[in-house]
Amino acid sequence: MRVGVFILLKVRDVSLISRIVSMKNAFDQWTSASLGEVTMVVVSSVIIYAVILAYTRFSGLRSFSKMSASDFAMTVAVGSLFASTISSSNPSLVIGIVALACLFLGQFLLALLRQRLDGFSKFVDNEPLLLMAGGRMIDENLRKANVTRGDVCAKLREANAFRRDQVLAVVFETTGDISVLHSQDQEGEIDQEIVSDVIDSELLFADTRSTEPTSLGR
Template sequence: MFFDTWTGLLRVVAVGIPAYAALVLLLRVSGKRTLSKMNAFDFVVTVALGSTLATVLLSKGVALAEGVVAFALLILLQYAITWLSVRSALVQRVVKAEPTLLLHDGRLLDGALKAARVTREEVSAAVRASGSGSIERVGAVVMETDGSFTVLKRVEDADAGTLANVRRPDAAPRAMKGGRSGP
């Protein structure tokens, strides 16, 4: 059906404007972290907010006040989880994934690729997108907690800084803080 009634269209406009304004206001009050894409939990909250907005706009059975309460609840839950994850290592381990090393010193780490369900072609595409012409010239490719790839140029002491907290599935289990641990 392409058109039902003018009343339905007017309802979408009448509810849509304040619903959108309420969502923007709640997001501004809650801070930048609410819509970040740092991990799967953040992604779920973002999708849930969009879904809630769509439901409020299109479902005659959902009142504007119910939608605003749903927005506030989702944002409050996201705030609580992120607040707890900053203060509790246990909550952080449950909620957040670790970055994963997929390539180190020009060598693809097959175990890491399989564990992360990433193909060699996807790593090659990330290397190309970074402007690097050759995998062999890359120091590292890391799959970040949000699923994106970071490509690092090869440098002498890459492990000492940015790779210190990156999980290395092909390496023997060792603590990675405070020192080098190779693949």
């Protein structure tokens, strides 16, 4: 009986020691790197960074503009590809450069199609959505955009809008940004062309001045 207990304790000790050694090896691998690996990261970083700058000069100022949902996706994709290429041997440096070229070329072609084909933007991008018409919040559109009244009030504060009667419109843009159009002039008006592509923009040109309290609180 004693021999059996002794053997069981020894097995447990060996298992515990094995786990400790395994954890130590994993930690050492995580916190160390060979000279070759460090050199690979440095060289890859310089080359990929130079390639991105060259592609940006070629494709123009819109490369990282975030003017549309596709532009935002482009920015995220380039950042992810940059990180994976410089920190790992898979994908290879050449594959990373080719993939970046495809991303920039795709964005360039999308921008060209937007200019040449009427309605193409509506096909590839979401439409901006009106959240406030004058001082009145549009609850139905807030629900569509998954935005709360508190979110809108925070954006009004960022835009230095002190009262609701200063607000002309609040628009949820295709990139996820919220634009606040406001004026100190009580009789200020919005040019219809500026909001022509905004869903429910016709509410801005009806009698939309709110009778709700003019403070920004709920």
